[in-house]
Amino acid sequence: MQNSQSHRVIAVYQPSTIPAYQGNPLIEALPPLNSFVDDLSALKGKLRCTPDDIHQNGVDRAHSICRVIDDFFQPLSQYIQLHERISLMIRGGYVGRNPDTGDWARHIQNGYERVLSGDLKAIKFTEVYSTAQSMALIGCSGNGKTTAMKQLLSLYPQVIYHPDTNLEQIIYLKIDCSHDGSLKELCLNFFRAIDRALGTSNYEKQYSMSKRPSIETLLAAMAQVANAHALGVLIIDEIQHLSRSRSGGSEKMLNFFVTLVNTIGLPVILVGTPRAREI
Known part of the structure; x- marks a missing residue:
C-alpha cells in the first residue's frame, strides 16, 4: 500500500465548508474531506x-x-465505519482547541497548572470545554485491528508544521501498553512515541531520567505535551496488558482515560482483545 501523505508536511490551509470547522487552522491544515470510497480505494x-x-x-x-x-490490503465494509469515526474524532477534538479563538491557549494554561500541582483536575480557566470523544476497538487477536488502524491513519500526515505559530501539530500517535502493565510505562511509551514523531529525543530523556517521577507527575506532563503539540488522537493498543494492580487500581486507570478525553480534550481510541473488556 502506498501512503497518500508523507510523515511531515508544511501546513497548507484549505477553507472548510463545515461551519464548526471554519477558521480553525488545526482542522483546515488537515487533508480535505474525501468520500470514504475514494480514501479506501487509495488504500x-x-x-x-x-x-x-x-x-x-x-x-x-x-x-x-x-x-x-x-x-496486500483489502478494505472491508467495517473499515468505512472505522474511517468515519477516526475522521470525526480528530476534527471534532480540534473544535474545542482552536488557536484563533484562544481555546488552545487556555488548554495549555490549564495544563501548566496541572504540571505545577501534579493534580489532573487542576484548572485555571473554568470556561474551557472539551469536544473530544473516545472509542474502544475490541476484537480477537490477529483479526486485523492494528493493521486496519495503521492503514487508515496513513491517510493523514503524522506531523503538520505551522510556520506562523512555530507549532508542530501531531495528528495521531499510537502507543502500545507494555507487558508489565503499568501506567508509568505507558506514559514513558508516550514520550518515546512523541520523540519518534518529531525526530527528537528530548521528551524521553527528560522524563525517563528524572528521579522516580510519580504517576501523577507523568500523567500531568503527558497531558501537557499532548496539548502543546495539538495531538489529534491518541491510540492505545494492546490495552489488555494494562494491569489494575500495577496501575494503582481500576479507579486511577478510569480517571486517567476520562481526564484525557473530558478535561484535556484529547480524543482517545483504546484497542485490545476481549480480555480488555473488564478494563
Missing part, C-alpha cells in the same frame, strides 16, 4: 504477480505468494 493494495511466477518451483512459488499476501 487498496494490488497483487503484483507475473506470468513467470506460475513457472517457479514449488518452494520459490510458496515464498512469492506469502510475500504478495503480506503486502
Whole structure:
C-alpha cells in the first residue's frame, strides 16, 4: 500500500465548508474531506504477480505468494465505519482547541497548572470545554485491528508544521501498553512515541531520567505535551496488558482515560482483545 501523505508536511490551509470547522487552522491544515470510497480505494493494495511466477518451483512459488499476501490490503465494509469515526474524532477534538479563538491557549494554561500541582483536575480557566470523544476497538487477536488502524491513519500526515505559530501539530500517535502493565510505562511509551514523531529525543530523556517521577507527575506532563503539540488522537493498543494492580487500581486507570478525553480534550481510541473488556 502506498501512503497518500508523507510523515511531515508544511501546513497548507484549505477553507472548510463545515461551519464548526471554519477558521480553525488545526482542522483546515488537515487533508480535505474525501468520500470514504475514494480514501479506501487509495488504500487498496494490488497483487503484483507475473506470468513467470506460475513457472517457479514449488518452494520459490510458496515464498512469492506469502510475500504478495503480506503486502496486500483489502478494505472491508467495517473499515468505512472505522474511517468515519477516526475522521470525526480528530476534527471534532480540534473544535474545542482552536488557536484563533484562544481555546488552545487556555488548554495549555490549564495544563501548566496541572504540571505545577501534579493534580489532573487542576484548572485555571473554568470556561474551557472539551469536544473530544473516545472509542474502544475490541476484537480477537490477529483479526486485523492494528493493521486496519495503521492503514487508515496513513491517510493523514503524522506531523503538520505551522510556520506562523512555530507549532508542530501531531495528528495521531499510537502507543502500545507494555507487558508489565503499568501506567508509568505507558506514559514513558508516550514520550518515546512523541520523540519518534518529531525526530527528537528530548521528551524521553527528560522524563525517563528524572528521579522516580510519580504517576501523577507523568500523567500531568503527558497531558501537557499532548496539548502543546495539538495531538489529534491518541491510540492505545494492546490495552489488555494494562494491569489494575500495577496501575494503582481500576479507579486511577478510569480517571486517567476520562481526564484525557473530558478535561484535556484529547480524543482517545483504546484497542485490545476481549480480555480488555473488564478494563
